[in-house]
Each structure stands twice: as C-alpha cells, then as structure tokens.
Amino acid sequence: MVTTLLAALCLMALCVVIHAVGVASAIGRIQLRAEIARRFWQSTWLLILLASWIIMLHLVEISVWAGFYALSKAMPDLPSALYFSAVTYTTTGYGDLVLPRDWRLVGGVEALTGILMCSWSTGFFVAVVSRLHRPQSRTISA
Numbered sequence: 001m002v003t004t005l006l007a008a009l010c011l012m013a014l015c016v017v018i019h020a021v022g023v024a025s026a027i028g029r030i031q032l033r034a035e036i037a038r039r040f041w042q043s044t045w046l047l048i049l050l051a052s053w054i055i056m057l058h059l060v061e062i063s064v065w066a067g068f069y070a071l072s073k074a075m076p077d078l079p080s081a082l083y084f085s086a087v088t089y090t091t092t093g094y095g096d097l098v099l100p101r102d103w104r105l106v107g108g109v110e111a112l113t114g115i116l117m118c119s120w121s122t123g124f125f126v127a128v129v130s131r132l133h134r135p136q137s138r139t140i141s142a
Contacts, residue, residue, distance in 0.1 A: 004102060008109035011068055015061040015113050022057040023124055026050060030128060043132045050128060054121045061117060062089045065110050074103045089114035 030050065066078065066085035075081035075097070084097045088110045099107045 001102065001105070004106050005109070007068065007072075008106040011065055012109055012113045014064055015117055018061055018064070019057055019117050019120060022053065022060075023120070026053055026124070046132070047125075047129065050125065054125065058089070058114075058117065058121070061113075062086050065089060069099075069103075072103075074099050074106070085110065090118070091115060 030046070062085045063082065065088070066075075066081040069075040069081040069085060070078045075084055080097055084099075086092075087094050087097075088107050091111050091114060093111075098104075
C-alpha cells in the first residue's frame with residue numbers, strides 16, 4: 001500500500017513537471033504573438049492554439065498514468081488503462097472500469113492531480129485572455 005501510494009505521488013510530481021514545462025513553453029510562444037493578436041480573429045486563433053496545447057498536455061499526463069496502470073497490471077491492457085485514466089483524471093468517474101482493491105488509492109491521487117492540473121490550466125487560460133483584452137495604456141504627451 002505504501003509503495004503504491006509512493007508511486008502515485010511520483011506520478012503526480014511528474015505531471016507537475018510536464019505541466020510546468022508545457023506552460024512555460026506556451027508563455028514563451030504567447031509573448032511572441034501577443035503583440036500581433038490585437039484583432040478578434042487573431043486573438044481567437046491564439047486561444048484555439050493555446051487550448052489545443054493545454055489539452056495535449058493533459059493527454060500526455062493521462063498517458064503517463066495509463067502507462068503506469070498497464071505496466072503494473074492494474075488494468076488489463078493499454079486501451080483500458082487509457083480510458084480509465086482519462087475518466088479518472090477528469091473526475092468523470094463512470095465506474096465501468098475499476099482498479100483492484102490495493103490500487104484504489106492511486107486512482108484517488110490521479111483524480112486529485114487531474115483537478116489540480118485542470119485548475120492550473122484554467123488559471124493560465126484566464127490570465128492569457130485577460131492579458132489579450134487588457135486596454136492598452138496610453139501616455140499623454142504635454
């Protein structure tokens with residue numbers, strides 16, 4: 001039990017690293033495009049690209065958890081592990097696939113990790129939208 005919980009915490013830490021690298025990468029690219037994204041369609045396209053990037057980050061993180069489930073035989077195969085991981089990470093929780101009794105706490109840690117990573121993504125997305133729509137400061141020359 002302690003070993004599986006430690007593995008879950010390591011997976012959570014890996015998700016934080018993946019997300020931090022992904023968000024930092026997006027920040028670098030957004031700063032390059034923020035000046036040109038003043039018109040509606042340009043800023044809309046930038047937000048579509050950002051949303052796509054964020055979803056890709058989450059899919060990578062879901063895949064990390066799924067790989068762990070498949071390798072540790074907690075799920076019967078990789079497709080089942082990917083499905084279970086996506087449902088758990090997003091806290092949808094259909095319940096049609098469940099982890100073995102000794103692994104259930106790991107699923108809870110994945111759900112908490114998903115909540116944190118999705119919240120981080122939401123905060124980042126809101127910050128970008130706020131920055132794109134912030135009125136430009138104008139100086140008055142005398």
